[in-house]
Amino acid sequence: MSESSRVGPRMSAATKARPADRIFRLLSTSAAVSIMVILAGVALFLIVRSLPAILANWQTTPELSTGPTGGFASFFSYVGPLAFGTVWASVIALLMATPVAVGIALFISHYSPRKLAGFLGYIVDLLAAVPSVVFGLWGILVMRPFLLPMQVWLNEYLGWIPLFSGKVTSTGSSILTGAVVLAVMVLPIITSISREIFLQTPKLHEEAALALGSTRWEMIRLTVFPYARSGVVSAILLGLGRALGETMAVAMIISPAILVSFKLTTEGENSQTIASNIALNFPIASGLQRDALIGTGLVLFVISLAVNMLARLILNAKPGGRKLWVRPRTEPRAKAIAIAAAEAGAETAIDTSQRSPAGRS
Amino acid sequence: MSGSGTLKIPATRNRLTTGQLPRFASLYTLGVAFVLAAAVMGLIGFNAFGLAAFTSVFYLILISALSTAIENRRKAMDRFVRGLVTVAFLLALAPLVSTLWTVFSKGIGIISPAFVFTSGGSPTINPNTLEIVSSPGALQAIVGTLEITGLATLFSVPIGLLTAIYLVEYAAPTFWLRRVVNFLVDVMTGIPSIVAGLFAFSLFSLLVGPKAFSGLSAAVALSVLMIPTVVRSSEEMLRLVPADLREASYALGVTKYVTIMRIVVPTAIAGLATGVTLAIARVIGETAPIFMAASFTDAFNGNPLNGPMQTLPVMAYTGYKFPGQDIALSNDQAWGAALLLVALVIVLNLIARIIAMIFAPKTGR
Structure with missing residues (x-):
């Protein structure tokens, strides 16, 4: 970029400018290529560093059979329960967050006063700005005692359901508490993406539904939901991606063990997550143990990469090249709306790169 | 209930609004729900979140029932969903406010110019007391x-x-x-x-x-x-x-x-x-x-x-x-x-x- 100050002013004639032009083009292209290099580098360095631990025989290698990695037959029997715990905690969090997030998105996009919508959206986005370590501290101090009575109650009266069985937690450090905090953290992601998509529903569809005498909720069910379905699914998947990689809140709240457990209200025998396991053991691990932890990080990377790619593929699916959204199947009642709206849906298909708070006007 | 008294008035006043809940029906219902929730809290012990939770539940039940009785099922559903998404929004505010307040109240005690401008935390041995x-x-x-x-x-x-x-x-x-x-x-x-x-x-x-x-x-x-x-x-x-x-x-x-x-x-x-x-x-x-x-x-x-x-x-x-x-x-x-x-x-x-x-x-x- 130093070129700009040096050559910039003198370069108004096209012929003189060619070298600088070419250099700049090269610079920006190589920046774009560097994105590929960085992503490949992340994968490569994780693989190189973790390979010794993945390939080692865990029972005969003294370093791996003791300490945080002790007691496992191989890398895969170590990472298996961790991967399960990661997915399990995230799924519970999503089950709690999704209905609330979609509700908030609807409230902001279709129920709140128009003038307030931007401000309310900003408030929910503030939730995303709070650092995760702060949520961790908050979880320890506020959420654990707050949710404890509920967990005792669940365990006592619904203990016959396997999910709530086992010895109930005494401090609140259960996977349920962790999942509630995780849910709070993924809430803003699902909300903001869903909100943007709800707002993109073609106005003509909505007005047609209202003109036919729909109540607001019927209008939303007939026009907004079919239009936004794939978008909300990918919003949920992106939330899942965030929850999978979340480290601090889980590491600080949940009292874990490396095992597969579906129980929600226990303590000390909750399934550990990959990220939290790394955060807790990395400082005390040595050499090969660190490599093993990096190996689990690689597994996390692959899982969240898969989830994110899936989400993006759904979000970016463009049948026929230009159209972003799969056209909702027209039910008899919605048919009139669809006809009235004619091609409005196709015309308002929006390129994903433009979807953002600022892009909306 | 207190609602039924107010509900008859608009029906006799204006034919256009027949079969509709009066304008501020949701506010009245909210008030009733709050009173009911407060009563429940009085029975089982007070806490702020419980009060809010019971208020929301009572409100949703009351408004659906009222609207089903006086308006129709479709409008009842509409009112129910409106209440539900509002509750969802308020539910998201709770952790935000709670987090910010907790951090502020717990952290403000130690914040001082000395905390910000000196580096510390590492233990040193006091030469006089060897502590x-x-x-x-x-x-x-x-x-x-x-x-x-x-x-x-x-x-x-x-x-x-x-x-x-x-x-x-x-x-x-x-x-x-x-x-x-x-x-x-x-x-x-x-x-x-x-x-x-x-x-x-x-x-x-x-x-x-x-x-x-x-x-x-x-x-x-x-x-x-x-x-x-x-x-x-x-x-x-x-x-x-x-x-x-x-x-x-x-x-x-x-x-x-x-x-x-x-x-x-x-x-x-x-x-x-x-x-x-x-x-x-x-x-x-x-x-x-x-x-x-x-x-x-x-x-x-x-x-x-x-x-x-x-x-x-x-x-x-x-x-x-x-x-x-x-x-x-x-x-x-x-x-x-x-x-x-x-x-x-x-x-x-x-x-x-x-x-x-x-x-x-x-x-x-």
Whole structure:
């Protein structure tokens, strides 16, 4: 970029400018290529560093059979329960967050006063700005005692359901508490993406539904939901991606063990997550143990990469090249709306790169 | 119930509103629900969240029942959903308010000029009493946070901005590199932060050997997280620049490079600044990657090239998880660091909004 100050002013004639032009083009292209290099580098360095631990025989290698990695037959029997715990905690969090997030998105996009919508959206986005370590501290101090009575109650009266069985937690450090905090953290992601998509529903569809005498909720069910379905699914998947990689809140709240457990209200025998396991053991691990932890990080990377790619593929699916959204199947009642709206849906298909708070006007 | 008395009035007054709940029916219902919830709380013991929860449940039941009886099932459903989404929104406010309040009330006690401007935490031996004493201080963490975030910004802004320029100005929409980079940037947004930290640690441990912890390494980790954010926001801002401006510039015989540097970027500069500020706000609170790459220390280390560095988020984490000799002091320090961090994030967000507001691009649309 130093070129700009040096050559910039003198370069108004096209012929003189060619070298600088070419250099700049090269610079920006190589920046774009560097994105590929960085992503490949992340994968490569994780693989190189973790390979010794993945390939080692865990029972005969003294370093791996003791300490945080002790007691496992191989890398895969170590990472298996961790991967399960990661997915399990995230799924519970999503089950709690999704209905609330979609509700908030609807409230902001279709129920709140128009003038307030931007401000309310900003408030929910503030939730995303709070650092995760702060949520961790908050979880320890506020959420654990707050949710404890509920967990005792669940365990006592619904203990016959396997999910709530086992010895109930005494401090609140259960996977349920962790999942509630995780849910709070993924809430803003699902909300903001869903909100943007709800707002993109073609106005003509909505007005047609209202003109036919729909109540607001019927209008939303007939026009907004079919239009936004794939978008909300990918919003949920992106939330899942965030929850999978979340480290601090889980590491600080949940009292874990490396095992597969579906129980929600226990303590000390909750399934550990990959990220939290790394955060807790990395400082005390040595050499090969660190490599093993990096190996689990690689597994996390692959899982969240898969989830994110899936989400993006759904979000970016463009049948026929230009159209972003799969056209909702027209039910008899919605048919009139669809006809009235004619091609409005196709015309308002929006390129994903433009979807953002600022892009909306 | 108290509702039925008020409900008959509009029905006799105006035929247009026949079969509808009166205008403020939801407010009255809310009042009744609140009273009922308060009564329940009186029976089983008071707590604020329970009061809110019972109020919401009673409100939803009452309004649905009333509306079904007086209006019809469809309108009842509508009112029910309206209530439900409002409750969802209020439910999201609870953790936000609670978090901010907790951090503020727990952290404000330790915040003082001494805490901000001295480095402390590492225990020293008092020569007179031979006691181990630790003093509060967060300067080492503040310096670490600023240096690491600053370096990360230095790495990611050029790469991010140039990539955005490539995507918007150079690449043809269907060119394979553009589509691949577009996709990868999206994917990169989803890299778990701890994986970025592990990447930086692996990279530096392979390059410089076992003593791999450094601020630079943490800055690399943060860059991995920051670049996609910068690319996305810059790309969007560059796209907002009207094509007329570019065409006018080309028509005058100005080359592409000068057009970009003199026309496109200056036009979008406010948006670009906002995007970068928000990206900084996003990574400044990252704990896991810094923890992996720069480790933690109580000692003051101002050199990002060598040795572990303390940062505010890591201080908040380690103060709780790996407390020093004086556990109470460590915990207090953790809250202090958390409060400073939240304040920093809020200030950055405000700056971003102010930049966006003052220099909002005046597009003609």
